[in-house]
Amino acid sequence: MIADRGADALYVGDLVNVRYLTGFTGSNGAVLVFADGSAVFFTDGRYREQAAQELPDLEHVITRRLLDEARKRGRGSLLAETHVLSVDAWRRLGEPESSGRLVEELRETKDEAEISLLRRACAISSLALEQLLAGPLTGRTERELALDLETRMVELGAQDKAFDTILAAGENSAIPHHRPTDRVVKHGDLLKIDFGALVEGYHADCTRTVVLGRAADWQREIYTAVRDAQAAGLERLRAGVPVADSYRAATESLDAAGWLSAFTTGLGHGVGLQIHEDPFLGAAHPGRLTRRTVLTMEPGIYLPGRGGVRIEDTVVVTDAAPEVLTTTPKDLMEIA
Amino acid sequence: MIADRGADALYVGDLVNVRYLTGFTGSNGAVLVFADGSAVFFTDGRYREQAAQELPDLEHVITRRLLDEARKRGRGSLLAETHVLSVDAWRRLGEPESSGRLVEELRETKDEAEISLLRRACAISSLALEQLLAGPLTGRTERELALDLETRMVELGAQDKAFDTILAAGENSAIPHHRPTDRVVKHGDLLKIDFGALVEGYHADCTRTVVLGRAADWQREIYTAVRDAQAAGLERLRAGVPVADSYRAATESLDAAGWLSAFTTGLGHGVGLQIHEDPFLGAAHPGRLTRRTVLTMEPGIYLPGRGGVRIEDTVVVTDAAPEVLTTTPKDLMEIA
Numbered sequence: 235m236i237a238d239r240g241a242d243a244l245y246v247g248d249l250v251n252v253r254y255l256t257g258f259t260g261s262n263g264a265v266l267v268f269a270d271g272s273a274v275f276f277t278d279g280r281y282r283e284q285a286a287q288e289l290p291d292l293e294h295v296i297t298r299r300l301l302d303e304a305r306k307r308g309r310g311s312l313l314a315e316t317h318v319l320s321v322d323a324w325r326r327l328g329e330p331e332s333s334g335r336l337v338e339e340l341r342e343t344k345d346e347a348e349i350s351l352l353r354r355a356c357a358i359s360s361l362a363l364e365q366l367l368a369g370p371l372t373g374r375t376e377r378e379l380a381l382d383l384e385t386r387m388v389e390l391g392a393q394d395k396a397f398d399t400i401l402a403a404g405e406n407s408a409i410p411h412h413r414p415t416d417r418v419v420k421h422g423d424l425l426k427i428d429f430g431a432l433v434e435g436y437h438a439d440c441t442r443t444v445v446l447g448r449a450a451d452w453q454r455e456i457y458t459a460v461r462d463a464q465a466a467g468l469e470r471l472r473a474g475v476p477v478a479d480s481y482r483a484a485t486e487s488l489d490a491a492g493w494l495s496a497f498t499t500g501l502g503h504g505v506g507l508q509i510h511e512d513p514f515l516g517a518a519h520p521g522r523l524t525r526r527t528v529l530t531m532e533p534g535i536y537l538p539g540r541g542g543v544r545i546e547d548t549v550v551v552t553d554a555a556p557e558v559l560t561t562t563p564k565d566l567m568e569i570a
Numbered sequence: 571m572i573a574d575r576g577a578d579a580l581y582v583g584d585l586v587n588v589r590y591l592t593g594f595t596g597s598n599g600a601v602l603v604f605a606d607g608s609a610v611f612f613t614d615g616r617y618r619e620q621a622a623q624e625l626p627d628l629e630h631v632i633t634r635r636l637l638d639e640a641r642k643r644g645r646g647s648l649l650a651e652t653h654v655l656s657v658d659a660w661r662r663l664g665e666p667e668s669s670g671r672l673v674e675e676l677r678e679t680k681d682e683a684e685i686s687l688l689r690r691a692c693a694i695s696s697l698a699l700e701q702l703l704a705g706p707l708t709g710r711t712e713r714e715l716a717l718d719l720e721t722r723m724v725e726l727g728a729q730d731k732a733f734d735t736i737l738a739a740g741e742n743s744a745i746p747h748h749r750p751t752d753r754v755v756k757h758g759d760l761l762k763i764d765f766g767a768l769v770e771g772y773h774a775d776c777t778r779t780v781v782l783g784r785a786a787d788w789q790r791e792i793y794t795a796v797r798d799a800q801a802a803g804l805e806r807l808r809a810g811v812p813v814a815d816s817y818r819a820a821t822e823s824l825d826a827a828g829w830l831s832a833f834t835t836g837l838g839h840g841v842g843l844q845i846h847e848d849p850f851l852g853a854a855h856p857g858r859l860t861r862r863t864v865l866t867m868e869p870g871i872y873l874p875g876r877g878g879v880r881i882e883d884t885v886v887v888t889d890a891a892p893e894v895l896t897t898t899p900k901d902l903m904e905i906a
Contacts, residue, residue: 280746280747280835314657316656316657316658317656317657317658318656319656319657320652320653320654320655320656320657321650321652321653321655321656321657321660321668322652322653322668324657332657332658377724381721381724381725385717385721388713388717389717394734398730410616411616499616
């Protein structure tokens with residue numbers, strides 16, 4: 235890819251992309267990848283030992299002048315990630331040509347080791363949620379429940395939460411990205427929980443919505459509509475199928491049920507070393523799905539002032555039905 | 571400052587700087603500040619309501635083409651933060667001149683509302699640590715203790731931890747930025763805990779090192795050396811004093827005790843909306859301290875394979891002795 239562009243080397247300074255290419259997890263590092271496939275890694279003295287452990291097979295340059303050193307080592311013409319590189323850093327590198335999103339494109343398809351970490355992150359998430367849903371739930375605040383869930387994930391082996399938990403009760407469940415408050419969870423509430431575990435840098439992403447007590451008719455209706463839309467979307471997540479198809483299938487399902495206008499968020503996104511990464515599911519996406527892409531599928535219905543439902547899984551694209559990593563059941567749970 | 575540079579407006583797209591200037595806490599937003607002091611805020615449709623709540627007094631532009639819209643509204647000549655702005659975004663804005671670190675410089679001096687949030691974050695941190703140190707400590711793993719401390723902070727009202735807790739026992743305490751492991755804490759260990767609470771975006775940063783059981787002579791010796799160095803550094807943190815003075819005082823103290831070569835990290839940094847922000851304490855800093863700058867002071871001694879000690883406070887610079895916000899005692903604690 236580098237030689238195709240008539241360049242000698244690609245400078246990668248985005249830390250997520252550096253981690254993907256090298257395994258380095260520190261807070262300052264960059265890698266030069268040469269057209270012949272060789273590479274040199276740059277970091278500062280704080281990370282000398284960590285780099286030796288994490289990247290035993292790569293040549294290291296320990297320097298406080300990372301950009302100057304990379305420019306010097308870059309031999310001839312460089313490419314760089316101008317969508318993330320700062321202007322000042324780019325100038326310091328000698329104003330290289332843009333590489334585009336080369337590394338992000340590689341990251342879309344996961345290898346077995348990555349899928350195994352995502353599987354573990356999702357298994358921990360599912361188990362922690364099932365423990366939380368065993369109760370008690372009513373009488374506790376959104377904040378208390380969110381903290382309980384996050385603590386359980388770490389106790390079960392997560393490195394951390396993958397992102398700040400969205401835990402929203404009653405009317406708050408209508409807010410797509412609600413932050414937990416001191417509102418007390420009570421009988422009759424919809425309870426929407428969007429959360430996930432982080433395992434060795436890989437993110438799980440799962441949402442379940444339950445009802446406390448018997449579901450009212452309107453709650454059951456929107457739950458069923460979201461459930462059906464998610465199933466329709468998942469049905470079109472398959473290797474070789476256009477990315478846009480799943481978006482069309484899920485939104486047509488919501489439209490047929492009369493709820494499309496209440497679906498106000500994105501439908502799904504890639505997930506891996508970042509919680510949101512390429513590809514993003516949308517009607518305009520020009521590509522096709524490939525095996526081992528890991529995606530979320532998360533339709534929802536949000537009724538301001540009343541409540542909302544979202545159902546989300548993290549799944550792996552295969553040649554057949556996707557492998558669902560977030561295994562908590564999706565039948566409507568009515569929790570006494 | 572904008573007019574001084576012959577420009578009409580400053581484009582601020584860095585989210586921390588946007589939050590500082592406007593109060594906006596979402597994940598996509600930018601602000602144009604005009605030379606006459608007026609401003610326009612840009613975000614996308616997801617944040618329409620949040621922006622209305624958080625920025626009631628600012629004109630909002632809701633758009634998916636934030637950069638194009640900002641360029642259009644920028645009237646004449648723009649400045650932009652080329653140290654953080656990506657090359658692609660900068661081109662989209664029409665390649666504006668660099669503003670330098672204008673907003674970061676403003677952020678160095680805190681107002682009373684900011685100091686009050688930092689005071690709260692530090693009070694929560696200190697209380698949580700004192701609860702943790704009440705024990706039991708021995709027989710539990712580093713990971714368990716770190717999670718316990720983080721959970722207590724949220725229970726006491728923190729929005730989150732300010733950063734991943736460094737909790738290191740025995741020989742691990744010699745690693746400046748150790749990540750908690752399954753090592754069990756035992757009698758005779760040094761236990762180093764570097765942690766803090768996050769409150770409304772403001773970060774606390776505190777380190778204490780304790781001994782489990784009676785301190786060995788070498789543990790007491792390095793503790794005393796670090797304690798004295800911290801006191802010497804704090805003594806020179808005062809409005810009007812050169813920033814470099816505190817660095818000189820702390821390192822001279824370590825040198826006099828014969829331990830300077832075992833001090834291998836930075837001495838301190840500004841803290842506020844970011845855990846590490848300007849100014850950074852160092853021998854080469856050309857400036858002087860100003861009132862209401864909030865800083866850490868964190869000398870340490872690290873003896874590979876044996877153990878280490880760090881003592882760190884978050885303090886506010888005043889005309890007299892700094893106000894120490896992290897109030898947990900600093901006498902050597904020997905915990906049975």
